[in-house]
Amino acid sequence: MNRWLERLAPIAFGIIALSLWQAAVTLSGVPSYIVPGPIDIWHAYLDSYTILNPALVSTLTVTFAALAVATAVGVALAVAMAASSLFRAAVQPWAVTLQVTPIVAIAPLIILWVPQPFVALVVCAAIIAFFPILSNTAAGLAATPQDLQDLFCLNGASRWQMLFLLRLPSALPNFLTGLRISGTLALVGAVVAEFVAGSGGFASGLAYRIIEASYRLQIPLMFAALIMLGISGIFIYSALGLLERFLLRSRDA
Amino acid sequence: MFSLQAVSKTFPGGTKALDNIAANIAPGEFVVLLGPSGCGKSTLLRLLAGLELPSSGAILWENNQRPAAGEVGFVFQDATLMPWLSAYGNVYLPLRLRGVRQAEATPKIQAVLAQMGLAEFADAKPKALSGGMRMRVSIARALISEPALLLMDEPFAALDEFTRHRLQDDLHALWRRTGKTIIFVTHSIYEAAYLASRILIMSPRPGQIAADISVSIPEGGERRTSAAYTNLVANITHTLHRIMPHE
Ligand SMILES: Nc1ncnc2c1ncn2[C@@H]1O[C@H](COP(=O)(O)OP(=O)(O)O)[C@@H](O)[C@H]1O
Numbered sequence A: 001m002n003r004w005l006e007r008l009a010p011i012a013f014g015i016i017a018l019s020l021w022q023a024a025v026t027l028s029g030v031p032s033y034i035v036p037g038p039i040d041i042w043h044a045y046l047d048s049y050t051i052l053n054p055a056l057v058s059t060l061t062v063t064f065a066a067l068a069v070a071t072a073v074g075v076a077l078a079v080a081m082a083a084s085s086l087f088r089a090a091v092q093p094w095a096v097t098l099q100v101t102p103i104v105a106i107a108p109l110i111i112l113w114v115p116q117p118f119v120a121l122v123v124c125a126a127i128i129a130f131f132p133i134l135s136n137t138a139a140g141l142a143a144t145p146q147d148l149q150d151l152f153c154l155n156g157a158s159r160w161q162m163l164f165l166l167r168l169p170s171a172l173p174n175f176l177t178g179l180r181i182s183g184t185l186a187l188v189g190a191v192v193a194e195f196v197a198g199s200g201g202f203a204s205g206l207a208y209r210i211i212e213a214s215y216r217l218q219i220p221l222m223f224a225a226l227i228m229l230g231i232s233g234i235f236i237y238s239a240l241g242l243l244e245r246f247l248l249r250s251r252d253a
Numbered sequence B: 001m002f003s004l005q006a007v008s009k010t011f012p013g014g015t016k017a018l019d020n021i022a023a024n025i026a027p028g029e030f031v032v033l034l035g036p037s038g039c040g041k042s043t044l045l046r047l048l049a050g051l052e053l054p055s056s057g058a059i060l061w062e063n064n065q066r067p068a069a070g071e072v073g074f075v076f077q078d079a080t081l082m083p084w085l086s087a088y089g090n091v092y093l094p095l096r097l098r099g100v101r102q103a104e105a106t107p108k109i110q111a112v113l114a115q116m117g118l119a120e121f122a123d124a125k126p127k128a129l130s131g132g133m134r135m136r137v138s139i140a141r142a143l144i145s146e147p148a149l150l151l152m153d154e155p156f157a158a159l160d161e162f163t164r165h166r167l168q169d170d171l172h173a174l175w176r177r178t179g180k181t182i183i184f185v186t187h188s189i190y191e192a193a194y195l196a197s198r199i200l201i202m203s204p205r206p207g208q209i210a211a212d213i214s215v216s217i218p219e220g221g222e223r224r225t226s227a228a229y230t231n232l233v234a235n236i237t238h239t240l241h242r243i244m245p246h247e
């Protein structure tokens, strides 16, 4: 009973908040080109979903491509750093530098240098997204229990056996945590990259629609696109969370 | 089996863990290393396993041959199982690392699991097993490659008293049956007295061998309540008081 209440609470809260919002907009008479109510936004979506839905698909394509690239690069770097302390010493400061540099500042350069707009967007988003995967996987690899490593040594394990049979599997929980954080960052990255690219980019994603709508003062349309991004973010975060729980539970139990 | 020749170990930080350890260990002995925490017992086991090298001195092996990979079984204080592998998978590991096919290994694994009373739990993951059963899996893993030398580092310290007694009984029976050489670390006087055929008492840091006690408790009967056992406990206690005066 209590658990169902807790499940329903966020939905009920959302409905109440939307109603209050609609009531405030209707009663105060604010024009919808300044603050649209939920009903206006819904109508804007119905009017333009033939544009908005493909735009969402475009943004999500960039997001997932970037997440795939970030995963490959993050895991590869983490493994290399775990294998060689010299490589770690050489690369770690640069990875951190890349992480702390506001990507908005590099994005115009990348978009200038990379001729294919899709690739440029993916590169920007991947740079924003890869760090949590790298740092979590590296931490997981480093935290492999010493006793188990000793056990492998005692039985004459090769480096590869140590990596594939012990270190990577024991880093899996950390990797999945990193993946969940990186998933939402990849969406942020895709949006940032689209903003920076503007009409020079792919010119079809949701962020581009937001810019376009703001130029034309189509505020309800802007809100509709914004809400679609928010829902996508929540969806990615919870889907990766479910994946994490499912994988670990079915593996260890 | 091997002989320790003035073995010392100083760690890079400057900690002197072992000082001038000398002992001859014959095949088939059940040697218990008894001493307070931090006296270098684990370090000595790791030297024997070849996981560390002595700073000075040497370990001379019978026939001049240090045991090859897999010829030494090691049991750690925690079961240190891989949570993603079943009991079967964990016990298979040492053979798997040496490239033994699963089809070839399975009868062996089943036999060792049965020997440790785990026949029905082959498919269970560590999470589903009790602490005592996990330790049994860990011992099965050490036995799977039929090592002549078994090194055990406080394997039962984290178990409750009932489980510990059961495992001590089983280990003692295993040693009687197989005649393996076992080096067993503990800081429990009772455990040492119950298990050992020989007790090496170590003094606090830097670890030295302070006493070398040969044990002869007749087999059979209630070992833990026998007079020989009670006398041995008293004997060890006196020795410990002698080498470790109260501050
Ligand atoms: N790898 C290491 N580096 C530095 N000091 C160590 C290391 N391993 C153990 N020591 C130190 O050596 C001493 C003996 O440790 P250990 O052999 O684990 O004792 P015990 O197992 O008897 O409790 C301790 O003081 C410990 O801090």
Ligand SMILES: [Mg+2]
Pocket: B041, B042, B043, B153
């Ligand atoms: Mg120890």
